[in-house]
Amino acid sequence: MTIPIFVVRSVTLVPRAMASSNSTLAMSFSDFPEDVQINILSFLSPSEVSAFACTSRRFVALCGAAAPNSPLWLAICERRWGFRTRPRSWVSSSASFARLYKALDRWEHLIGFWRRIGHGGPGTPHLVFFEWGPSYIAGSRVSPAPDAAGGGYGVLKVPFLWLGLSQHGELVSFLHPGGRLDSSADLLGSVSDSSSSSSGVADPDLVPVSVSFMGCSHFVVEENRSYFADAREVDSIGVLEEIETSSPPDRLMSEIYQYFAIRTSPGGDKAMRRPRKKERERSGGRHLWEAEHFVKINKYYPTPERPLQGLWKGFSEDMILEFYLVSYDDIGGITCRRVGEAGEQFSGYSPVFWTSNTTFLESPFSSDEQDLYANREQICPVNADGRKSSDSSGVVSRILCINSSYDLVIPGLSASSGDPRNVEGRIWEYDDGTFGFGFLRNNYIIDLKHIAVNEFLLDIVEDL
Amino acid sequence: MAKMIKLVSGDGAEFEVEEEVAFQSKIIKDIVADADDVIPLPTVSSKVLIQVIEYCRKHAAVNSFPLSPSSSAAAAASSSSSISYSKPVSDPALRAWDNEFVKLNNSSLFDIVIAANYLDIEELVDLVLETVADRIKGKQAQEIRRQFNIENDFTPEEEEALRRENSWAFQNN
Numbered sequence: 001m002t003i004p005i006f007v008v009r010s011v012t013l014v015p016r017a018m019a020s021s022n023s024t025l026a027m028s029f030s031d032f033p034e035d036v037q038i039n040i041l042s043f044l045s046p047s048e049v050s051a052f053a054c055t056s057r058r059f060v061a062l063c064g065a066a067a068p069n070s071p072l073w074l075a076i077c078e079r080r081w082g083f084r085t086r087p088r089s090w091v092s093s094s095a096s097f098a099r100l101y102k103a104l105d106r107w108e109h110l111i112g113f114w115r116r117i118g119h120g121g122p123g124t125p126h127l128v129f130f131e132w133g134p135s136y137i138a139g140s141r142v143s144p145a146p147d148a149a150g151g152g153y154g155v156l157k158v159p160f161l162w163l164g165l166s167q168h169g170e171l172v173s174f175l176h177p178g179g180r181l182d183s184s185a186d187l188l189g190s191v192s193d194s195s196s197s198s199s200g201v202a203d204p205d206l207v208p209v210s211v212s213f214m215g216c217s218h219f220v221v222e223e224n225r226s227y228f229a230d231a232r233e234v235d236s237i238g239v240l241e242e243i244e245t246s247s248p249p250d251r252l253m254s255e256i257y258q259y260f261a262i263r264t265s266p267g268g269d270k271a272m273r274r275p276r277k278k279e280r281e282r283s284g285g286r287h288l289w290e291a292e293h294f295v296k297i298n299k300y301y302p303t304p305e306r307p308l309q310g311l312w313k314g315f316s317e318d319m320i321l322e323f324y325l326v327s328y329d330d331i332g333g334i335t336c337r338r339v340g341e342a343g344e345q346f347s348g349y350s351p352v353f354w355t356s357n358t359t360f361l362e363s364p365f366s367s368d369e370q371d372l373y374a375n376r377e378q379i380c381p382v383n384a385d386g387r388k389s390s391d392s393s394g395v396v397s398r399i400l401c402i403n404s405s406y407d408l409v410i411p412g413l414s415a416s417s418g419d420p421r422n423v424e425g426r427i428w429e430y431d432d433g434t435f436g437f438g439f440l441r442n443n444y445i446i447d448l449k450h451i452a453v454n455e456f457l458l459d460i461v462e463d464l
Numbered sequence: 465m466a467k468m469i470k471l472v473s474g475d476g477a478e479f480e481v482e483e484e485v486a487f488q489s490k491i492i493k494d495i496v497a498d499a500d501d502v503i504p505l506p507t508v509s510s511k512v513l514i515q516v517i518e519y520c521r522k523h524a525a526v527n528s529f530p531l532s533p534s535s536s537a538a539a540a541a542s543s544s545s546s547i548s549y550s551k552p553v554s555d556p557a558l559r560a561w562d563n564e565f566v567k568l569n570n571s572s573l574f575d576i577v578i579a580a581n582y583l584d585i586e587e588l589v590d591l592v593l594e595t596v597a598d599r600i601k602g603k604q605a606q607e608i609r610r611q612f613n614i615e616n617d618f619t620p621e622e623e624e625a626l627r628r629e630n631s632w633a634f635q636n637n
Contacts, residue, residue, distance in 0.1 A: 027574040027575070027578075027613065028612060028614055028615075029613065029614055030615070031574075032578070036577065039589075040593045041597070043593070045601075048600060048602070051604055052600060052608060055605045056609070056616060056617050056618070057617050057618065
């Protein structure tokens with residue numbers, strides 16, 4: 001410890017007035033004020049909390065997971081997720097915050113980008129983005145915006161899936177097959193007005209679903225056929241009472257749950273009931289919606305070691321905005337695939353280029369390379385007045401050789417599958433970190449931009 | 465010339481400190497606002513006050529810069545919760561200094577917890593609370609009791625039942 005630099009003007013020794021810090025009685029954790037104890041314990045994981053709970057009766061009570069309104073478990077949730085969502089808004093006042101912890105811990109894995117695999121409805125986007133809402137997690141389908149909206153690089157973000165907790169602390173999730181709620185903006189913003197959230201709730205197309213993880217990188221969303229059967233068992237009178245008192249506006253999920261419970265309970269409030277015909281259809285044998293599988297896109301942004309990695313968007317040779325995913329594999333190679341629409345070749349995940357040699361060519365570049373780049377045209381969106389909106393990314397800092405052939409090449413075979421230059425190409429990395437690519441067979445450059453930065457989607461366009 | 469504040473410890477020693485150093489304590493800042501430059505702190509001993517002043521002096525330079533947008537967003541986010549999130553110390557040298565600062569035995573550490581909490585010095589509170597938490601991690605109940613002087617008021621049967629119950633609850637992580 002360094003000697004502090006301050007002035008001690010006078011040291012008048014007075015008798016010790018303090019009662020604390022008696023040297024024979026060491027201070028105990030139990031002597032801390034409760035809020036200090038809670039703050040300390042909020043740094044711990046659940047297993048560490050349970051170890052601490054066993055120390056004394058006082059702390060069993062403080063650490064108990066089953067207790068409703070546990071200030072400690074709320075503090076643990078706030079510390080871990082308070083920046084991203086409002087843990088307090090997820091549950092009603094009588095809920096167990098330890099259950100909230102388990103739910104958030106489990107569903108946190110959803111945040112980020114996922115890619116739909118397998119079949120799907122025609123025109124359904126493959127790219128899906130999950131983000132935190134104030135009292136739920138929302139999944140949105142992400143697709144290129146039509147008609148060069150948003151300066152050409154705009155994307156549509158259409159929420160379709162919501163996950164939250166019911167009144168009773170159970171995990172509930174809902175899907176909108178049409179892809180869109182009228183009040184989607186209300187859902188994803190801070191819902192401060194109860195009338196706007198209830199208008200979102202009164203949507204007959206919401207489908208209760210279950211979200212099941214198969215490992216960390218794969219989940220399935222399936223229609224939850226047993227949802228209405230369960231809801232019927234809820235005490236209808238109790239639910240009615242809850243509906244009549246005003247509920248906090250941002251507990252969207254519990255309101256949705258209540259709405260469905262009311263709809264299926266025999267004595268439900270007439271004003272809230274939908275036509276009977278729809279109910280019969282729901283509880284009948286028909287599938288409203290097919291299951292969807294998603295796999296995680298783990299690395300959607302570049303790193304210093306992997307500068308090309310991530311989810312990108314750019315204009316293809318057909319002048320259409322497309323999404324591209326560039327991944328590095330374990331054996332030192334790079335591949336790029338297009339993340340596209342359903343019903344396409346390769347199920348909307350078609351290969352674009354690859355390379356096994358990740359050594360960049362550095363400046364100064366040979367005259368051949370410079371010629372290769374100089375005579376090319378960058379594909380840009382065209383403005384309304386017909387002019388190209390070229391915001392060219394700048395100076396080329398490095399070059400990489402790539403290949404677009406996915407045919408098996410058998411060495412030694414005299415008949416080759418064509419001019420090898422047809423499949424050869426280049427990546428031109430710009431000094432701002434983005435890059436463009438092109439092939440020797442034509443003279444285009446496809447410039448790529450980031451789809452998202454720091455968990456935020458860029459260039460979102462309103463779906464009009 | 466920097467304005468000086470006089471702090472008086474519980475055992476009567478007086479310490480003159482620059483205003484910006486002392487103002488890291490929200491309590492002192494409030495008291496001085498009521499036009500009082502001599503601040504008695506009867507519950508804080510000289511030994512602890514010296515350590516707290518040392519911390520505040522070290523961190524005064526960092527805090528004199530305006531809050532970055534991220535930390536003011538954090539402040540806004542945390543205003544409705546009981547947890548206060550001060551900006552995490554980004555300067556590695558300062559972080560290293562902090563880690564040295566908290567190399568204290570539990571008794572001294574607890575004294576600083578009480579003092580920092582009373583004086584409401586946000587960053588110091590976060591630092592020492594997390595340090596205490598780190599000393600709980602990985603320990604079983606018996607060891608925690610010993611280290612933190614918690615009295616075991618269970619019967620042996622109660623304790624055994626509790627251990628079984630709690631380990632079940634969090635086994636599947």
